[in-house]
Amino acid sequence: MATPNTPLWEVFIRSRNGLAHKHVGSLHSSDATMALQAARDIYTRRGEGLSIWVVPSSAITASDPAEKGMMFEPAESKIYRHPTFYEVPEEVGHM
Amino acid sequence: MPAANIQVSETPLVLYALRRADDALILGHRLSEWCGHAPMLEEDMALSNIALDLIGQARELYTYASNVEGKDNDEDKLAYLRDVRQYRNLLLVEQPNGDFAQTLVRQFFYSAFADLYWRAMTSSRDTTLAAIAAKSEKESAYHVRHASEWLIRLGDGTDGSHARAQAAIDHLWAFTGEMFAVDDGERALIHAGIAIDPGTLRGRWLQTLSNVAGEATLVLPQNDWMQQGGRAGRHSEHLGHLLSELQSMQRTFPGLTW
Numbered sequence: 001m002a003t004p005n006t007p008l009w010e011v012f013i014r015s016r017n018g019l020a021h022k023h024v025g026s027l028h029s030s031d032a033t034m035a036l037q038a039a040r041d042i043y044t045r046r047g048e049g050l051s052i053w054v055v056p057s058s059a060i061t062a063s064d065p066a067e068k069g070m071m072f073e074p075a076e077s078k079i080y081r082h083p084t085f086y087e088v089p090e091e092v093g094h095m
Numbered sequence: 096m097p098a099a100n101i102q103v104s105e106t107p108l109v110l111y112a113l114r115r116a117d118d119a120l121i122l123g124h125r126l127s128e129w130c131g132h133a134p135m136l137e138e139d140m141a142l143s144n145i146a147l148d149l150i151g152q153a154r155e156l157y158t159y160a161s162n163v164e165g166k167d168n169d170e171d172k173l174a175y176l177r178d179v180r181q182y183r184n185l186l187l188v189e190q191p192n193g194d195f196a197q198t199l200v201r202q203f204f205y206s207a208f209a210d211l212y213w214r215a216m217t218s219s220r221d222t223t224l225a226a227i228a229a230k231s232e233k234e235s236a237y238h239v240r241h242a243s244e245w246l247i248r249l250g251d252g253t254d255g256s257h258a259r260a261q262a263a264i265d266h267l268w269a270f271t272g273e274m275f276a277v278d279d280g281e282r283a284l285i286h287a288g289i290a291i292d293p294g295t296l297r298g299r300w301l302q303t304l305s306n307v308a309g310e311a312t313l314v315l316p317q318n319d320w321m322q323q324g325g326r327a328g329r330h331s332e333h334l335g336h337l338l339s340e341l342q343s344m345q346r347t348f349p350g351l352t353w
Contacts, residue, residue, distance in 0.1 A: 006135065027137050033244055038137040040237075041144050 003028055008057040009035040011042075013049035016044075021053050098349035100105045101168050101176045107280030109164045110183065111290060112224075113173070114326055116156030117184035120174055121334070122205060123149030124341055125192055134195055141241060145202070155227045156278050157282040161313045162223075175345035179328070186325040187270035189334040193263065194257065196249050200263035203242035208274045210235040211296040220288040243307045250311025272321025274300075 006028040012021035024043050029035035035054040044052065063071055079085050103109065126146035133139035157170035170238035189207060192198045213235050216228035249260040275293045277285065301315075308315050324330065344351060 026136060029137060030248060034248070037241055037244060038141065041141040041241075042137060045140075045144065 006030050007037070009054045009056050010060060011035075011039040012053040012055070013039075013043055014051040015049055016047070021051065024048075026057060032056075097346045098176055099309060100171050100178050100181065103168055103173070103177065103181065104164055104166065106163070108289065109160050111122055111284055112156050112160035112163065112279060114183040116153045116160060116173070118188050118205075119156065120153035121182070121184045121337065122188035122202075122350070123147070123153060125188065126198070128192055129198065133345055138195075142198075145238055145241065148231075148238070152227065152231050152234070154232075159223050159227065164290070171345070175342045179330050179338060181328060182325075182330065182334060182338070183328060184325050184330075184334075185270065185273050186322055187267065187273065189337060190270065190330060191333055192268060194259055194267075196259035197266065199245045199249065199265040200260065200267055201244050202238065203246050203307070204267060204271050204304075205274075206235055206238035206242055208271075208293075208296065208300050210239045211299055211303075212293065213292070214306040215291040215296065219290070223319055224289065240301070244304075246307055246313070247311045248332075250308070250313040257312065260311065262306075265316055268316045269320060269322045272319070273323055273325055276323065276326065278326070315335050341344070 008026055009029055009032075010026050011024050013024045014021045027035065027038050027042060032054060036052060039052050039054050043049070057087050075081070103113070105113070123146045126142045126149065130146070133142055153174070154170050157173045161169050161173060174207045185205075187201060190197075190201055210232070213228045213232035217225055217232060219225040219228060246260060246339065249256040251257070275297050277292065277294065281290055285292045304315055
Protein backbone atom coordinates (compact mmCIF):
# COMPACT_ATOMS: atom_id res chain seq x y z
CA MET A 1 0.00 0.00 0.00
CA ALA A 2 1.43 3.39 -0.95
CA THR A 3 1.47 5.77 2.02
CA PRO A 4 3.30 8.93 0.89
CA ASN A 5 2.58 10.84 4.12
CA THR A 6 3.43 8.00 6.45
CA PRO A 7 6.49 6.12 5.17
CA LEU A 8 7.72 2.86 6.64
CA TRP A 9 10.14 2.71 9.59
CA GLU A 10 12.09 -0.23 10.99
CA VAL A 11 12.07 -0.62 14.76
CA PHE A 12 14.95 -1.92 16.89
CA ILE A 13 14.62 -2.59 20.62
CA ARG A 14 17.28 -3.24 23.22
CA SER A 15 15.81 -5.48 25.86
CA ARG A 16 16.32 -5.24 29.60
CA ASN A 17 19.28 -7.59 29.61
CA GLY A 18 20.29 -7.41 25.97
CA LEU A 19 23.46 -5.73 24.79
CA ALA A 20 22.39 -4.98 21.24
CA HIS A 21 19.29 -3.51 19.64
CA LYS A 22 17.32 -6.18 17.80
CA HIS A 23 14.98 -5.71 14.89
CA VAL A 24 11.41 -6.27 16.10
CA GLY A 25 9.24 -5.04 13.24
CA SER A 26 8.14 -2.01 11.31
CA LEU A 27 5.48 0.69 11.35
CA HIS A 28 4.12 3.65 9.40
CA SER A 29 4.73 7.18 10.62
CA SER A 30 4.98 10.74 9.37
CA ASP A 31 8.41 11.48 10.84
CA ALA A 32 11.10 10.28 13.24
CA THR A 33 9.56 11.69 16.44
CA MET A 34 6.16 10.16 15.74
CA ALA A 35 7.81 6.90 14.69
CA LEU A 36 9.56 6.70 18.06
CA GLN A 37 6.27 7.27 19.89
CA ALA A 38 4.48 4.69 17.78
CA ALA A 39 7.31 2.21 18.36
CA ARG A 40 6.95 2.73 22.10
CA ASP A 41 3.21 2.18 21.89
CA ILE A 42 3.32 -0.89 19.66
CA TYR A 43 6.50 -2.72 20.60
CA THR A 44 7.16 -2.03 24.31
CA ARG A 45 3.70 -2.62 25.80
CA ARG A 46 4.85 -5.65 27.79
CA GLY A 47 8.08 -4.20 29.14
CA GLU A 48 10.15 -5.50 26.24
CA GLY A 49 12.69 -2.76 26.09
CA LEU A 50 14.80 0.00 27.59
CA SER A 51 15.91 1.64 24.37
CA ILE A 52 14.40 2.12 20.92
CA TRP A 53 15.89 2.93 17.54
CA VAL A 54 13.76 3.79 14.53
CA VAL A 55 15.28 3.88 11.06
CA PRO A 56 13.59 4.86 7.80
CA SER A 57 13.15 1.62 5.87
CA SER A 58 14.33 3.47 2.77
CA ALA A 59 17.72 4.04 4.46
CA ILE A 60 18.40 0.32 4.58
CA THR A 61 20.42 -1.19 1.74
CA ALA A 62 19.68 -4.87 1.52
CA SER A 63 21.42 -7.73 -0.23
CA ASP A 64 19.63 -9.22 -3.19
CA PRO A 65 18.09 -12.64 -2.41
CA ALA A 66 18.83 -13.65 -6.00
CA GLU A 67 22.55 -13.24 -5.28
CA LYS A 68 22.44 -15.56 -2.31
CA GLY A 69 24.72 -18.08 -3.96
CA MET A 70 27.45 -15.61 -4.82
CA MET A 71 27.19 -13.80 -1.51
CA PHE A 72 27.04 -16.58 1.04
CA GLU A 73 27.89 -20.01 -0.38
CA PRO A 74 31.66 -19.41 -0.67
CA ALA A 75 31.83 -19.12 3.12
CA GLU A 76 30.24 -22.52 3.66
CA SER A 77 33.34 -24.44 2.57
CA LYS A 78 35.75 -22.50 4.77
CA ILE A 79 35.35 -24.52 7.92
CA TYR A 80 38.86 -23.51 9.06
CA ARG A 81 37.44 -20.09 9.87
CA HIS A 82 35.67 -21.58 12.87
CA PRO A 83 37.76 -21.83 16.04
CA THR A 84 36.48 -25.37 16.56
CA PHE A 85 38.39 -26.46 13.45
CA TYR A 86 41.68 -26.39 15.33
CA GLU A 87 42.93 -28.92 17.84
CA VAL A 88 44.33 -27.24 20.89
CA PRO A 89 47.54 -28.92 22.23
CA GLU A 90 47.20 -30.51 25.65
CA GLU A 91 49.85 -28.23 27.15
CA VAL A 92 47.70 -25.15 26.50
CA GLY A 93 45.15 -26.44 28.98
CA HIS A 94 41.78 -24.91 29.39
CA MET A 95 41.19 -21.87 27.20
CA MET B 96 -34.39 -7.30 37.58
CA PRO B 97 -31.88 -4.60 36.67
CA ALA B 98 -29.35 -3.75 39.36
CA ALA B 99 -30.25 -0.64 41.37
CA ASN B 100 -27.97 2.29 42.09
CA ILE B 101 -25.73 2.10 45.13
CA GLN B 102 -25.65 4.94 47.63
CA VAL B 103 -22.24 6.37 48.39
CA SER B 104 -21.47 8.30 51.58
CA GLU B 105 -19.66 11.20 50.02
CA THR B 106 -17.39 12.50 52.73
CA PRO B 107 -14.97 15.10 51.35
CA LEU B 108 -12.18 12.56 50.92
CA VAL B 109 -14.42 9.91 49.32
CA LEU B 110 -15.79 12.54 46.96
CA TYR B 111 -12.30 13.78 46.16
CA ALA B 112 -11.13 10.32 45.15
CA LEU B 113 -14.36 9.59 43.26
CA ARG B 114 -14.05 12.74 41.17
CA ARG B 115 -10.55 11.83 39.99
CA ALA B 116 -11.52 8.21 39.50
CA ASP B 117 -14.51 9.24 37.38
CA ASP B 118 -12.31 11.55 35.26
CA ALA B 119 -9.97 8.68 34.52
CA LEU B 120 -12.68 6.08 33.87
CA ILE B 121 -14.80 8.24 31.59
CA LEU B 122 -11.87 9.53 29.55
CA GLY B 123 -10.46 6.01 29.37
CA HIS B 124 -13.80 4.71 28.14
CA ARG B 125 -14.03 7.47 25.54
CA LEU B 126 -10.59 6.58 24.20
CA SER B 127 -11.48 2.90 24.14
CA GLU B 128 -14.25 3.77 21.68
CA TRP B 129 -11.48 4.35 19.11
CA CYS B 130 -10.29 0.76 19.44
CA GLY B 131 -10.56 -0.69 15.94
CA HIS B 132 -11.63 2.67 14.46
CA ALA B 133 -8.56 4.93 14.69
CA PRO B 134 -7.18 6.47 11.47
CA MET B 135 -4.18 4.12 11.48
CA LEU B 136 -3.12 0.97 13.30
CA GLU B 137 -0.30 2.77 15.11
CA GLU B 138 -2.75 5.28 16.58
CA ASP B 139 -5.30 2.60 17.39
CA MET B 140 -2.69 1.06 19.68
CA ALA B 141 -1.56 4.39 21.11
CA LEU B 142 -5.07 5.47 22.08
CA SER B 143 -5.86 2.05 23.54
CA ASN B 144 -2.66 2.22 25.60
CA ILE B 145 -3.67 5.57 27.01
CA ALA B 146 -7.16 4.26 27.70
CA LEU B 147 -5.67 1.38 29.69
CA ASP B 148 -3.41 3.74 31.66
CA LEU B 149 -6.45 5.80 32.61
CA ILE B 150 -8.65 2.82 33.50
CA GLY B 151 -5.79 1.56 35.66
CA GLN B 152 -5.68 4.89 37.48
CA ALA B 153 -9.45 4.77 37.89
CA ARG B 154 -9.30 1.32 39.49
CA GLU B 155 -6.77 2.43 42.08
CA LEU B 156 -8.74 5.56 42.91
CA TYR B 157 -12.04 3.66 43.18
CA THR B 158 -10.44 1.09 45.45
CA TYR B 159 -9.07 3.90 47.57
CA ALA B 160 -12.47 5.63 47.70
CA SER B 161 -14.04 2.31 48.65
CA ASN B 162 -11.55 1.77 51.49
CA VAL B 163 -12.07 5.28 52.80
CA GLU B 164 -15.84 4.90 52.67
CA GLY B 165 -15.52 1.58 54.48
CA LYS B 166 -18.73 0.05 53.13
CA ASP B 167 -19.45 -2.65 50.61
CA ASN B 168 -19.03 -0.41 47.55
CA ASP B 169 -16.03 -1.90 45.76
CA GLU B 170 -14.44 -0.58 42.56
CA ASP B 171 -16.88 -2.47 40.32
CA LYS B 172 -19.95 -1.19 42.12
CA LEU B 173 -18.62 2.35 42.04
CA ALA B 174 -18.07 2.14 38.31
CA TYR B 175 -21.15 0.16 37.28
CA LEU B 176 -23.87 1.01 39.75
CA ARG B 177 -23.98 4.80 39.92
CA ASP B 178 -26.13 6.76 37.49
CA VAL B 179 -25.37 10.00 35.68
CA ARG B 180 -26.19 12.27 38.60
CA GLN B 181 -23.85 10.31 40.86
CA TYR B 182 -20.89 10.65 38.49
CA ARG B 183 -18.46 13.43 39.45
CA ASN B 184 -16.19 13.70 36.42
CA LEU B 185 -15.26 16.86 34.54
CA LEU B 186 -17.56 17.76 31.67
CA LEU B 187 -14.49 17.86 29.45
CA VAL B 188 -13.77 14.13 29.60
CA GLU B 189 -17.32 13.03 28.75
CA GLN B 190 -17.45 15.07 25.53
CA PRO B 191 -17.77 12.82 22.47
CA ASN B 192 -14.71 11.79 20.49
CA GLY B 193 -15.81 13.81 17.47
CA ASP B 194 -13.09 13.69 14.85
CA PHE B 195 -9.49 12.76 15.57
CA ALA B 196 -8.57 16.41 16.24
CA GLN B 197 -11.31 16.76 18.84
CA THR B 198 -10.16 13.61 20.62
CA LEU B 199 -6.56 14.85 20.63
CA VAL B 200 -7.44 18.35 21.84
CA ARG B 201 -9.57 16.92 24.66
CA GLN B 202 -6.68 14.65 25.59
CA PHE B 203 -4.19 17.49 25.43
CA PHE B 204 -6.24 19.81 27.64
CA TYR B 205 -6.74 17.07 30.23
CA SER B 206 -3.27 15.50 30.13
CA ALA B 207 -1.47 18.84 30.33
CA PHE B 208 -3.39 19.37 33.57
CA ALA B 209 -3.10 15.79 34.86
CA ASP B 210 0.65 15.81 34.34
CA LEU B 211 1.06 18.87 36.59
CA TYR B 212 -1.58 17.64 39.01
CA TRP B 213 -0.11 14.19 39.62
CA ARG B 214 3.39 15.57 39.90
CA ALA B 215 2.19 17.94 42.62
CA MET B 216 0.19 15.17 44.32
CA THR B 217 3.31 13.03 44.82
CA SER B 218 3.90 15.16 47.92
CA SER B 219 0.40 14.58 49.33
CA ARG B 220 0.33 13.73 53.03
CA ASP B 221 -1.98 10.86 52.17
CA THR B 222 0.42 8.03 51.37
CA THR B 223 -2.04 6.16 49.12
CA LEU B 224 -2.79 9.22 47.02
CA ALA B 225 0.92 10.01 46.86
CA ALA B 226 1.63 6.47 45.63
CA ILE B 227 -1.12 6.65 43.00
CA ALA B 228 0.29 10.01 41.94
CA ALA B 229 3.81 8.63 41.55
CA LYS B 230 2.56 5.98 39.14
CA SER B 231 0.10 8.22 37.28
CA GLU B 232 2.59 11.03 36.84
CA LYS B 233 4.79 8.98 34.48
CA GLU B 234 1.77 7.89 32.47
CA SER B 235 0.40 11.42 32.18
CA ALA B 236 3.78 12.78 31.13
CA TYR B 237 3.68 10.50 28.11
CA HIS B 238 0.03 11.34 27.37
CA VAL B 239 0.95 15.03 27.13
CA ARG B 240 3.82 14.33 24.83
CA HIS B 241 1.73 12.10 22.59
CA ALA B 242 -1.09 14.65 22.30
CA SER B 243 1.31 17.60 21.88
CA GLU B 244 3.19 16.03 18.99
CA TRP B 245 -0.06 15.21 17.23
CA LEU B 246 -1.51 18.65 17.81
CA ILE B 247 1.59 20.30 16.37
CA ARG B 248 1.27 18.18 13.26
CA LEU B 249 -2.47 18.70 12.90
CA GLY B 250 -2.26 22.46 13.45
CA ASP B 251 0.80 22.95 11.28
CA GLY B 252 -0.37 20.36 8.75
CA THR B 253 -2.88 20.83 5.96
CA ASP B 254 -5.62 23.46 5.76
CA GLY B 255 -8.11 20.74 6.63
CA SER B 256 -6.27 19.44 9.70
CA HIS B 257 -5.56 22.99 10.90
CA ALA B 258 -9.24 23.95 10.64
CA ARG B 259 -10.35 20.83 12.53
CA ALA B 260 -7.78 21.34 15.30
CA GLN B 261 -8.73 24.99 15.72
CA ALA B 262 -12.44 24.14 15.76
CA ALA B 263 -11.81 21.52 18.46
CA ILE B 264 -9.92 24.02 20.61
CA ASP B 265 -12.69 26.60 20.27
CA HIS B 266 -15.36 24.00 21.03
CA LEU B 267 -13.72 22.44 24.10
CA TRP B 268 -12.24 25.57 25.66
CA ALA B 269 -15.25 26.32 27.88
CA PHE B 270 -14.89 22.90 29.55
CA THR B 271 -11.37 23.58 30.87
CA GLY B 272 -12.24 25.94 33.74
CA GLU B 273 -13.71 23.12 35.82
CA MET B 274 -10.29 21.54 36.27
CA PHE B 275 -9.16 24.47 38.41
CA ALA B 276 -12.31 24.91 40.50
CA VAL B 277 -12.37 24.00 44.20
CA ASP B 278 -15.31 23.64 46.62
CA ASP B 279 -15.36 23.90 50.43
CA GLY B 280 -14.76 20.20 51.01
CA GLU B 281 -11.71 20.23 48.77
CA ARG B 282 -10.44 23.42 50.35
CA ALA B 283 -10.32 21.63 53.69
CA LEU B 284 -8.36 18.76 52.12
CA ILE B 285 -5.96 21.24 50.55
CA HIS B 286 -5.51 22.88 53.93
CA ALA B 287 -4.74 19.48 55.47
CA GLY B 288 -2.04 18.79 52.86
CA ILE B 289 -3.97 15.85 51.42
CA ALA B 290 -4.96 17.59 48.20
CA ILE B 291 -3.26 20.35 46.22
CA ASP B 292 -4.80 23.59 45.05
CA PRO B 293 -5.37 23.15 41.29
CA GLY B 294 -5.56 26.91 40.90
CA THR B 295 -1.81 27.06 41.45
CA LEU B 296 -1.29 24.90 38.35
CA ARG B 297 -3.22 27.09 35.95
CA GLY B 298 -0.29 29.35 34.97
CA ARG B 299 1.95 26.44 34.02
CA TRP B 300 -0.94 24.67 32.30
CA LEU B 301 -1.56 27.75 30.15
CA GLN B 302 2.15 27.95 29.41
CA THR B 303 2.16 24.36 28.11
CA LEU B 304 -0.88 25.11 25.99
CA SER B 305 0.50 28.29 24.51
CA ASN B 306 3.87 26.66 23.73
CA VAL B 307 2.21 23.85 21.81
CA ALA B 308 -0.41 26.10 20.21
CA GLY B 309 2.36 28.44 19.06
CA GLU B 310 4.26 25.62 17.39
CA ALA B 311 1.03 24.30 15.93
CA THR B 312 0.06 27.76 14.57
CA LEU B 313 -3.19 27.44 16.54
CA VAL B 314 -4.84 30.17 18.61
CA LEU B 315 -6.09 29.80 22.19
CA PRO B 316 -9.47 31.49 22.77
CA GLN B 317 -9.52 34.66 24.82
CA ASN B 318 -13.00 34.20 26.31
CA ASP B 319 -12.98 33.06 29.92
CA TRP B 320 -16.61 32.03 30.42
CA MET B 321 -16.48 28.47 31.67
CA GLN B 322 -19.08 25.71 31.85
CA GLN B 323 -19.38 24.07 35.30
CA GLY B 324 -21.40 21.22 36.74
CA GLY B 325 -19.66 17.87 36.31
CA ARG B 326 -18.15 17.84 39.79
CA ALA B 327 -21.65 18.23 41.26
CA GLY B 328 -23.27 15.61 39.00
CA ARG B 329 -24.82 17.98 36.45
CA HIS B 330 -23.67 16.51 33.18
CA SER B 331 -24.09 17.01 29.47
CA GLU B 332 -26.46 14.64 27.65
CA HIS B 333 -23.46 12.63 26.44
CA LEU B 334 -22.60 10.97 29.75
CA GLY B 335 -25.91 9.09 29.96
CA HIS B 336 -25.31 7.44 26.61
CA LEU B 337 -21.76 6.57 27.59
CA LEU B 338 -22.85 5.02 30.89
CA SER B 339 -25.64 3.01 29.30
CA GLU B 340 -23.00 1.27 27.20
CA LEU B 341 -20.42 1.04 29.98
CA GLN B 342 -22.89 -0.35 32.51
CA SER B 343 -25.38 -2.35 30.44
CA MET B 344 -23.92 -5.76 31.27
CA GLN B 345 -23.77 -5.29 35.04
CA ARG B 346 -27.15 -3.58 35.09
CA THR B 347 -28.78 -6.43 33.17
CA PHE B 348 -26.96 -9.31 34.85
CA PRO B 349 -26.00 -8.04 38.33
CA GLY B 350 -22.76 -9.53 39.62
CA LEU B 351 -21.93 -11.20 36.31
CA THR B 352 -18.30 -12.28 35.98
CA TRP B 353 -16.49 -13.60 32.94
